[in-house]
Amino acid sequence: MNLDFNTKELRIIAATGVLGSGFVETSFNRGLKRKPHLIGADAGSTDPGPYFLASGNQSFPEIAVKRDLRLMVLAARKLDIPLIIGSCGTAGGKPHLNLVKNILEQIKKEENLKFKTAIINAEQDKEYIINKYNNGKIKPLNPCPKFNLKTIENSIRIVGMMGAEPFIKALSEGADVILAGRSSDTAIFASLPVMLGFSEGLSWHAAKILECGAAAATQRKVPDCLMATIKKDCFIIEPLDPELKCTPQSVAAHSLYENADPYIILESKGAINLKNVKYEALDDRIVKVSGSEFIIADNYTVKLEGAELAGYQSIIIGSVRDPLIIKQIDEWLERLKSKVFDRVQDLYNKNFDNIEYSLIIHIYGKNGTMGKLEQLNLPISHELCLLFEITASTQNIATSIASITRHQALHLPIPEWSGLITAIACPYNPSYIDRGAQYRFNVNHVVEVDDPLEMFEIEYI
Amino acid sequence: MTKLYELTKLIRSKNAGPFQLTFDIFCNNKKNYEKVKKSKALSKKTIADIYNTPIDDVIFFECDDALAFKASIPRPVFQGDIGDPDNHGGQQYAPLMDIEIKDLD
Numbered sequence: 012m013n014l015d016f017n018t019k020e021l022r023i024i025a026a027t028g029v030l031g032s033g034f035v036e037t038s039f040n041r042g043l044k045r046k047p048h049l050i051g052a053d054a055g056s057t058d059p060g061p062y063f064l065a066s067g068n069q070s071f072p073e074i075a076v077k078r079d080l081r082l083m084v085l086a087a088r089k090l091d092i093p094l095i096i097g098s099c100g101t102a103g104g105k106p107h108l109n110l111v112k113n114i115l116e117q118i119k120k121e122e123n124l125k126f127k128t129a130i131i132n133a134e135q136d137k138e139y140i141i142n143k144y145n146n147g148k149i150k151p152l153n154p155c156p157k158f159n160l161k162t163i164e165n166s167i168r169i170v171g172m173m174g175a176e177p178f179i180k181a182l183s184e185g186a187d188v189i190l191a192g193r194s195s196d197t198a199i200f201a202s203l204p205v206m207l208g209f210s211e212g213l214s215w216h217a218a219k220i221l222e223c224g225a226a227a228a229t230q231r232k233v234p235d236c237l238m239a240t241i242k243k244d245c246f247i248i249e250p251l252d253p254e255l256k257c258t259p260q261s262v263a264a265h266s267l268y269e270n271a272d273p274y275i276i277l278e279s280k281g282a283i284n285l286k287n288v289k290y291e292a293l294d295d296r297i298v299k300v301s302g303s304e305f306i307i308a309d310n311y312t313v314k315l316e317g318a319e320l321a322g323y324q325s326i327i328i329g330s331v332r333d334p335l336i337i338k339q340i341d342e343w344l345e346r347l348k349s350k351v352f353d354r355v356q357d358l359y360n361k362n363f364d365n366i367e368y369s370l371i372i373h374i375y376g377k378n379g380t381m382g383k384l385e386q387l388n389l390p391i392s393h394e395l396c397l398l399f400e401i402t403a404s405t406q407n408i409a410t411s412i413a414s415i416t417r418h419q420a421l422h423l424p425i426p427e428w429s430g431l432i433t434a435i436a437c438p439y440n441p442s443y444i445d446r447g448a449q450y451r452f453n454v455n456h457v458v459e460v461d462d463p464l465e466m467f468e469i470e471y472i
Numbered sequence: 473m474t475k476l477y478e479l480t481k482l483i484r485s486k487n488a489g490p491f492q493l494t495f496d497i498f499c500n501n502k503k504n505y506e507k508v509k510k511s512k513a514l515s516k517k518t519i520a521d522i523y524n525t526p527i528d529d530v531i532f533f534e535c536d537d538a539l540a541f542k543a544s545i546p547r548p549v550f551q552g553d554i555g556d557p558d559n560h561g562g563q564q565y566a567p568l569m570d571i572e573i574k575d576l577d
Contacts, residue, residue: 057490060552060559154491154529154546260498263537267496271488271531271544290537321554371555381564382557383548384523402554451553452490 014182021204021241022047028224030054030079030096031071032234038251039236043086049203050087053196053222055098057316065167065318065450067106077114084118088126093182095189095199103193104134104168111190126188129181130470133170133192137163148459155455162453169317174279176463178202195278196222204241215283216303217246219276220265227265228255245301259290262298281308310459313466317454322402324446325413329420329435330396335427336434337391343423344372350419355412368403368412402449413443477569479504485565490551493561494544495568505539511573519543522567
């Protein structure tokens, strides 16, 4: 791979917003005709939930990931340019990285290709994190869960979010394809321009817009490609489907997406400062951006993500159509919880102190969607859907308590009716559904490091 | 009196990481953006009240380039944790839609 581009501009294609979500082949091919210097895609996010980090599974099906990756690999090899995939397998831990590595090896074999691949690990040894914690090098972000040695012990997996440096190292060591574990979305695309001496402000800002693919356009039809051309004093953003348009507003709007602060975007090395950015329309669909700055921080920090077991769950879906029950639903549910508590205490009498469980009921038709945030107290719907969620320390206990809950709920009386009632309508049998292990994210902290590479070993295959 | 959603092309909510919820309000043109800005109907306080969150926990921006307002609050339940009713944080914005915008002209 020859990285001696010696070019005044760097053309980068983000094939899609997340690997596995798809992109339009004609858009991609149009971009390839422009002779890009880099093809990349982000493959992960915390957005699908803690299940993926904990379980080792990825959120997109293998068939979809392979379809996207195959097209990208073929293109990159044909043009002899680097291909970078960050946050492999949704959560970017060891098993996630392995999933994508296996897919890549299938493609390599099927297409009879030869190339050098860098595999960059992001999953951290607990000993390392414990050591950092004991040396006071782990700092909280705001807001964050409680974090101490017990948190590290309870974690199923902790990953560090790599910055540009591991990518730059792999590129300089001749990697044609880079599969990385958990990465900063921007580092995936900023690494090559930064390595080649382009302005850090422009490189990181362009990367921020690239990483969601065609989402920076005014109206996206399907997930699709985006191209950034980075120059000395500006960069140009263009969607590769000729029917899509980027406008100054749509590009500016993109820095708001999934960020609390639209002007300062934190990275390991520092922060992207968007306060003085200018967005100009070059025509009705292409935007020129200038004025982006990068502020280097005093300390290099790596963001940590971790997941732990929250318990085992069983759920029941049951709906109510009787207006008399509906009008007293809060009180009815309080009585239900109390009945369940008494029954659990009775059955697990000897071990009751060890039986920790939670029974949460989501009331759809009232405040199911917003839960604690709902302030509306409207006249209630003609029907409600109740979602009972039982969480306990083992599946057996969760299932048992769910079964108890079902029976109590089914016949819990109201004063208006005499005789045995059936209060909920369950669409499934058994009416309780075991969900298995439930996880939670348990870290929102950064770790101060001396060497940006120390947490991210690179292996070549 | 106009409702906020009538002056916007998009109101949305999303996770900003697993621990924060962020709201974006994109006005449909500069005139309406200025109208909403001038009315002061959107502020840290309105968000704090609507979402029953301490005002010090609210982050609020006016984004002139994007013709947008942005507010963020800590998630009442961390993403995906027990009892979280909305894993993606995508359906928490409806109360913003009916905020009334006074016409001050």
